Amino acid sequence: MPVPSPGPVPSGVAPDGYDRLRRRVLWRMPSGLYLLGSAAGGRRNLMTHTWAMQVAIQPKLLAVSVRNDALTCELVRQGGAFSLCLLKREDRALVRGFTKPAVEGPEPGMLGGVAVRTGATGAPIISAAVAWLECEVRQETMLGDHTLFVGEVVDCGAPDEDAPLLRTEDTRLNYGG
Ligand SMILES: Cc1cc2nc3c(=O)[nH]c(=O)nc-3n(C[C@H](O)[C@H](O)[C@H](O)COP(=O)(O)O)c2cc1C
Numbered sequence: 001m002p003v004p005s006p007g008p009v010p011s012g013v014a015p016d017g018y019d020r021l022r023r024r025v026l027w028r029m030p031s032g033l034y035l036l037g038s039a040a041g042g043r044r045n046l047m048t049h050t051w052a053m054q055v056a057i058q059p060k061l062l063a064v065s066v067r068n069d070a071l072t073c074e075l076v077r078q079g080g081a082f083s084l085c086l087l088k089r090e091d092r093a094l095v096r097g098f099t100k101p102a103v104e105g106p107e108p109g110m111l112g113g114v115a116v117r118t119g120a121t122g123a124p125i126i127s128a129a130v131a132w133l134e135c136e137v138r139q140e141t142m143l144g145d146h147t148l149f150v151g152e153v154v155d156c157g158a159p160d161e162d163a164p165l166l167r168t169e170d171t172r173l174n175y176g177g
Contacts (some may be wrong), residue, residue, distance in 0.1 A: 023177035031168045033095055034086060036064060037116075037123040038072045040079035044124050046102050046112055047072040048095040050168050050175050051146075052084055060153040062135050065146045071101045076149050080137045081121035085129035087166040094128065095171070120155045130165065131158035 009015045036049035049072075051065040064082060066073045076082045087094060094114065102112030109115055115127040121134045135151025142148075168174060 026177040027174045032086070033092075033166045033168045033171065033173075034084050035095065035098055035126055035129070036066070036072060037083035037085060037119070037125055038075035038079055038081075039118075039122045039124060040075045040077075043071075043075060044102075044104075044111060045071050045075055046085075046098045046114075046116070046124055046126060048098045048173075049084075055150060061138065061150050062133060062153060063148055063150045065143065065148050067146050068142070069145075073147055076137065077140065077147075079122060081123055081154075082135055082137070082149065082151055083119050083121065083123035083125050084133045084135070085126045086131040087126075087128065088130050088160070089164040089166045089170050091128055092166055092171050094126070095166070095173070130160040130163045132156060 006015050006019050009018050031050045032052065034049045034052055036047045036052070038045050047066070047070060049064065053063055055061050055063045062084065064084065066076060097112050097114070104111060109117065111124055116124040117127060119125045119132070119134045121136060123134060125132045133153050134155040136154050137149050137151050139150040140147060
């Protein structure tokens with residue numbers, strides 16, 4: 001594997017120390033922690049995901065950045081849609097189960113050992129979600145090792161509007177940096 005380039009380094013600064021500092025600052029950015037659902041060609045997945053944000057008001061556009069080597073990237077591209085599931089803060093253990101492709105079954109209503117249902121776009125939605133958004137992909141842009149999918153919100157729900165939401169800082173996990 002080639003050593004990744006450190007990118008621009010300010011002059012007079014040690015590259016290694018700067019790289020570590022830059023990573024720590026990037027990790028400190030507050031972020032939500034979600035499950036990103038996708039489905040295509042009879043396959044489906046849920047992925048632990050943090051890089052999601054609204055990027056336009058009219059139309060309602062949501063951007064999600066997905067690593068190119070993830071099954072989710074393939075399924076969102078093929079299926080042309082994704083779901084974003086918002087979780088309760090107390091459900092932090094759930095995200096640990098979705099950092100690898102989710103195993104099917106044993107029943108159709110189960111994915112990766114949790115209850116799911118199929119949303120209007122065909123993407124799975126975890127039953128424990130306190131709220132969810134479903135999007136149809138309108139744009140796709142390669143950004144180095146990730147692909148940015150911009151989707152228009154076509155459906156949403158919020159079974160529990162009062163529950164405190166899970167954020168990355170509620171866990172010991174991080175991503176990126
Ligand atoms: C806290 C946390 C946040 C993550 N956020 C993202 C993300 O925003 N985008 C992404 O592509 N992968 C993210 N990942 C990595 C994926 O969860 C992991 O690589 C993945 O599930 C593999 O995807 P696949 O199941 O679609 O193959 C994150 C992992 C963790 C632990």
